Amino acid sequence: MDSIRNYNRQGMIGSRLCLFVMVLLLLQPALVTAQDQTVVRIAPAAEINSDRILLSQVARIAGPDPLLIARLGNIDIGRAPLPGRKRVIESRHILARMNKSTGGLPRDIGLDFPQRLEVSRKAVTIAKERIAEIAAEWVLARVPWDQENVRVAKVQANTAVVLPQGRVTYQVKSPGKLDFLNTIALSVQFLVDGQAVKRAWVTLNLEVIAPVVVVRKPMGRYQPIESQDVTVVLKDLAKLPSGYFTDPAEVIGKRVKRTVYGNTVLREDLVELPPLVNRGDVVTIIAEAGALRITARGEVKAKGRKGERISVVNLDSRKRVSARVLDARTVKVEF
Template identity: 35%
Template sequence: MSGKRMTLFRTARPLRQSIRPKLLVYGLALTGLLSSWIAMAAEPAVIDLRSTAQVDGESILLGQVAEIVSDNSDQADVLRNVELGRAPLPGQSLLIHRSQIEMRLKHNGVDPQQYRIADQGPIKVLRNQEIISAEQIRAAVEAFIKAHAPWSADQMTIRPIHYAQDHGLPCGRLSIQITAPKHTDWLGAVPFKVIMRVDGREVKRTSVPAYIEVWQEVILAGKPLGRNQPITAGDIRAERMNLARVPANAVVRKDQVLGRRANRSIAVNSVLRLDQVDSPPVVRKGDVVQVLAESNLLRITTQGVAQGDAGIGERIRVLNMASKKKIHARVVDAQMVQVDY
């Protein structure tokens, strides 16, 4: 047994001695390969600055102003996405110097040994823009007025809109929103608000004035009218006028004044207003009148006594002779008043 053991032990020694040189060779080869890999990985990226560059967005990235050359794609991507600062306003430019780039790389934790800047700079960076012209804005406002004003096309005239400013906006999907002032009467000078958006975000707003003429017949005094004077067809005339130049409560139909009376003196050629006329009283205080209450299914009449003077269409207080209660009624004619039922 022991002899066999000794034989085995002795035969193993040459085997170990033969392996050692091979391991040494393999180790040296692996060391050389790793050294070459390390040398390749340590090769600095080259940042080749352009003389000019153009950007669309709000920020400037290194990859937009320089060509990045590196065998390491991950390293190149990191360098390309280093933010150098805010872009200028649309249509404007600025200069970026080499020192600024070095400072931003340091701020982002990039080792100076990992890159080499090939040029001295500076780089002129231009912010691209999309122009919305004054002509486009004028056309949009005019189209908005035509679509939303409460006047027919034959009544309304839009004077030429005097707006001459072009606007440079960021690149993207452009939209324009136009709004009219609250409670506008769409007459005369009206300022419209124009909001410009890019990709749904508001980037600029402005005000665009427009002048709207609306032509319509109005009723004028054809002769001087005295206080309490009944108005006849010979006392008035119609004339087509710009509503922006007449009172808001101007009389626009003859039937609004015929049979009524002036409640003050009115000069000839004056535009008649609704507050200048009233109805002559056909019912006077103390008159006995028929009081009518009527629905689709029922009609009731009774007698009442007028408590004041009123013309046709005006409301008056009436004493119900049956119930002795005072009610409000509308004058139908000299003999009848009607209550809501």
């Protein structure tokens, strides 16, 4: 068995040496001394950090002529693999590139190549968890509430990103207006040395604990809301419909539009101002034009809240006019 291993090892060494000698014989019509020779040696594997593969990145080039060494080192072997990936290149491909770039290799060059070269690309991987963390930090820095009352309930990045090595920075953007109480979608653009390379998408939801106004007990339709009828409790705003109230003063003096149960969160669609005037009420009609002010008695033909326009009949002329409700006893005709 040992003799077989030794035989295989000797065979591999012999093949490599044979390739080296054959290249020398084919490309060099005359022998040169080792001292005068430029030698290009390539190991079976190399790791790079660029978009193109240069000979200097995968080979050791030694010789007496610095200009020739630089010229050989700048030979472009081909496209580099993607960051974190590998590419296998045949030795004949490298020789073809060298011949094409130099117009035929000089006589005093020695070549020591493997049959195949495996090139890998350096990379930096940003995990999905880190991308999600970046997005969450960006959102929390912009919420309109105290951060102690806000937490990220759910966050998910769609993918990890693999980047070439370099100075990594990122930019977080929202494709639209931020709505903190609904699902937030963000893009995270990664840059390497100032150049945009990869983009990931993140979705997240917040939990926002804040005070909201609720009724203490059941209330009937059109029942006026008084201070003892409401209180403030802490709720997750993200789970509430829009239009909630945070200050009891916003609802006191209004009435509920329909029957509500105890602990119901009051919203704009559940409350309204009670009408100041009702059909049949007698009010004072005011009409003003510059310094001229005219008043008359009128009969209300439809209920109305403060600021609303209603129909009123002038009791003197019997004409119907449109007037704005000022209070429970006064309406105003506007020209």
